[in-house]
Amino acid sequence: MPNAHDVLFRTLADPTRRAIFERLCREGEQTVGALTSQSGVSQPAVSKHLGLLRQAGLVRDRHEGRQTHYSAQLGALSPLIDWTSQMAGFWETRFDELEDLLKRMDQ
Amino acid sequence: MPNAHDVLFRTLADPTRRAIFERLCREGEQTVGALTSQSGVSQPAVSKHLGLLRQAGLVRDRHEGRQTHYSAQLGALSPLIDWTSQMAGFWETRFDELEDLLKRMDQ
DNA sequence: TCAATCAATAGCCAGCAGGTTATCGATCAC
DNA sequence: GTGATCGATAACCTGCTGGCTATTGATTGA
Known part of the structure; x- marks a missing residue:
């Protein structure tokens, strides 16, 4: 049972797939055909990426009609932002601990 | 030639590897042995992950001596932070464009 | 109605990534 | 010096992932 971070990192790890997502972020809603035409891979491949x-x-x-329009859901990135801040937070905490230690040693 | 985002996403996509990195962020410098003991995989596997x-x-x-201590380099996460802000930025821009359009239609 | 288009699915294949065991080099303890 | 420990490397195996082509289903337009 993979957690939210797993899914996000795994999904964004593939360059082709991430490029599609970036394009949707930059240019807004796009049809599968439009995305395919600039992706460098086949339409079924694009559909698979969009599914993931x-x-x-x-x-x-x-x-x-017979077209499917896709658009980016930016909110889905929050777990990623949370994760990075958390990692940064741990680092800061450890830095503070080090500071404290040095302060105590100084006395 | 993969860019910085590629490398970061790919490297952090593997759960075992990301767990090692998280542990280094939380608890600071660790030896390979210490990391192996809680990783659930063999020592060579851990060494490989650390290499990546x-x-x-x-x-x-x-x-x-004969031990190797590893520690997290938090600065390496900046491209990730930049990427997410950029994606958020694109989204905002498109939102503004939509706002403008509506404003112009209103006149 | 019938042909054409769009996107999803099925089925297949190749490459790679992550795991293993075995081994080696280096360092330490005795 | 010798045996034990630590970590890196080699060599190998397997499963998954991303790609492809072919096909299907749905919708449109003539």
Whole structure:
């Protein structure tokens, strides 16, 4: 049972997939065809990536006739932001501890 | 030629490897033995992970006798932070554009 | 109605990534 | 000096992942 960080990191680790997500962030909603045309891979490959991005909550889809429009769900990135701040936080804490230690040694 | 984001995402995507990095962030410098004992995988596997983390600039090593101490290099996370802010930034920009459009339509 | 288009699915294949055991070099303890 | 310990490396195996082509289902337009 992978946690939220696992899913996000794994999903964004693939360059092709991340490029698709970046494009959706930059340019907003796009059809599968539009995304495929600039992805360098086949349409089924793009559909697979979009499926994984959707599972990760990073995009949502909207059906309109025979086209499917995808758009980025930016909120899904929060666990990533939380994780990095947490790591930074641990580091700060340890730094403070070191400071304290040095202060005590100084007395 | 993978860019900095590629390397970071790929390196942090593996749960075992990320757990090692998290532990180094939480608890500071650790020997390979200490890291192995709580990783659930063999010592060579841990060494391999540490090698990749080092290549990504996420950890540094310090040799002391026959032990090797590893510690987290928090600065290496900045490209990740930059990337997320950039994605958020794109989103904001598009939101502003939408706002402008609505404003112009209103006139 | 029938052909064409769009996107998803199925089925397959190749490469790689992460795991293992075995071994080696270096350092330490006795 | 010798045996034990630590960590890196070698060599290998396996499963998963990302790619492909072919096909299907749905929708559109002629």
